[in-house]
Amino acid sequence: MSSDLWSFSLDLYAKPGVEPACLALQAAGANVCLLLCGLWLEQRGVTFDEQRLEQLRNLAEPWDEQVVQPLRALRIQWKEAALEDARLNGLREQIKRLELEAERQLLEQLETVTKDWPKERQAGAGQWLQSVAGNAGRLHHDALHQLRVAVSDT
Template sequence: MSLENPLWQYALTLYSRPGVEQCCLQLQDQGAVVNRLLFACWLASQGIKLDHDRLHQSGNRWQPEVTRPLRAVRFRVREQLAALPEAEACYRALRQAELVAEQLELMLLWQDGQSWLPDSEVGAALFRHNLQQALGEPYNRVSGVLLLQLQSAAIALLDDD
């Protein structure tokens, strides 16, 4: 396994596109797991249809057990910065730890996806399907406009290659 894998590189590239970071953060605020959305887009770019059950059967517990708790602690520290500016170094360290945890999470997702074979034609319908599968239950609670924005950015990334 490698932290520097094709999914990580794809995620960095997609996330750096105009508007994608803000879009992903808003989706995260609405209950989406951003790394799963990025994984869904990467799979779609490879012609691989994501199956919600298969994704959840992988046993990948990193996000709920490590990444999410780190984020929660970072948010709590951030809330204290006005009253305790000395906590800035702690906040920065937590932000860096969260980034590394997200990279590890993407590595685990990439590892899970290695055995999945292309089975679909790459296109908007596949991206839409994969995003819906990655979201699962929160699909009805997140903004369709934001999902479309992410989907459009991912498709535009394909056109740039």
């Protein structure tokens, strides 16, 4: 699997079952970029730490709320109308690309924050995904399992 978070995320998201698992967790309130970062940290063997988790959330949540979610909401809002209007569909595709770019920039920020975190391969590394998923992970345990299986298949 790729060493940088963006490439890791693209590779993982392309695996069977990952997209629906991420979307189910997202619908339950999880931040997909944090999920991907959590998986990446687990795969790298970074020991879980509550302060590190809080640092990631403090970075991700404002960007997600102010940038990613408004783009996503607009893209979703235009979905039906864009099926019948080619001009609107073109704009919707631009919004979709902007949303993806906003997520890429967030993943790059998350990678920058975590780049010097020690890789210890201790038992605590497996806590990242469950912790970043929060309540969504408790509601969709199967989706978390699907993500872990996809990472282990690399």
